[in-house]
Amino acid sequence: MSVPKRRQTKTRRNKRRSHHHVTPPNLGKCQNCGAAVVSHQACPNCGYYGGRQVLTTKTALDKQAKS
Numbered sequence: 416m417s418v419p420k421r422r423q424t425k426t427r428r429n430k431r432r433s434h435h436h437v438t439p440p441n442l443g444k445c446q447n448c449g450a451a452v453v454s455h456q457a458c459p460n461c462g463y464y465g466g467r468q469v470l471t472t473k474t475a476l477d478k479q480a481k482s
């Protein structure tokens with residue numbers, strides 16, 4: 416196995432790692448409840464997608480129980 420001849424400087428190492436940041440996800444607002452939602456995915460809060468309920472969530476069940 417080959418081994419590096421010289422140790423890389425802190426500058427060189429840090430320059431390489433300058434691209435290793437995490438980008439925040441693109442969040443939109445839920446049309447139904449206004450919570451932050453990842454686009455093209457059902458709302459984790461109310462379970463709505465495209466104007467209709469597609470998931471049964473805890474909040475949806477609480478709402479049903481109240482009405």
Ligand SMILES: [Zn+2]
Binds near residue numbers: 448
């Ligand atoms: Zn929602």
